[in-house]
Amino acid sequence: MILLVTPPSNLRCPFGEECNFIHISLSENDQIAKVTFPVDKSFAREISGEDETNSRVISLMSKASLSIKDHRSDSSLKNVEIQGTPKSLDIALELVEQLTVGTSIR
Numbered sequence: 001m002i003l004l005v006t007p008p009s010n011l012r013c014p015f016g017e018e019c020n021f022i023h024i025s026l027s028e029n030d031q032i033a034k035v036t037f038p039v040d041k042s043f044a045r046e047i048s049g050e051d052e053t054n055s056r057v058i059s060l061m062s063k064a065s066l067s068i069k070d071h072r073s074d075s076s077l078k079n080v081e082i083q084g085t086p087k088s089l090d091i092a093l094e095l096v097e098q099l100t101v102g103t104s105i106r
Contacts, residue, residue, distance in 0.1 A: 034083040035093065043100045044068050044078035054099060062091035 039047070048055050048068055055066050064084030071077035082092045 031085060032083060033086055033089055034081060035089055036079055036081045038071055038074070038077045039080055039100070041076060041078055044080065046099050047080060047096055049099075058092050058095045061095060062088045064088035064092040066092060066096075 046054070047058075047066075049057075055068070058064070058066050062084065064082050067081045069079045069081065071079050080096065082089055082096075084092065
C-alpha cells in the first residue's frame with residue numbers, strides 16, 4: 001500500500017472518500033503523527049478484539065492511541081486511526097500487521 005503524507009494545513013486527499021491509501025498527518029511540531037487507513041470490517045474486528053482487548057493492548061504496548069471508525073462512503077470498510085510519535089506508530093502498525101496476518105497494511 002502507498003503512504004500519502006497529508007500536510008498540517010489539512011488539505012483534502014485528491015482521491016476523496018474513495019481513497020484506499022494510508023495517510024500520515026504530521027502535527028505542526030512534527031512530534032505527533034496520525035496514520036489513517038481503511039480495512040475490511042472483518043480485519044477491524046480482529047484489530048479491535050473482543051471487548052476491544054486488542055486495541056487496548058496495542059495502545060499500552062506502543063504508547064499510541066488507536067481508534068476504529070466507520071468509513072464515510074463504504075459500509076464494508078472501517079477506518080483505523082493511530083496517533084502518536086513516529087516510534088509509537090511503527091510499533092502500533094507492526095502489532096496491527098501481526099493481527100491481520102497475510103495482509104500488508106504498509
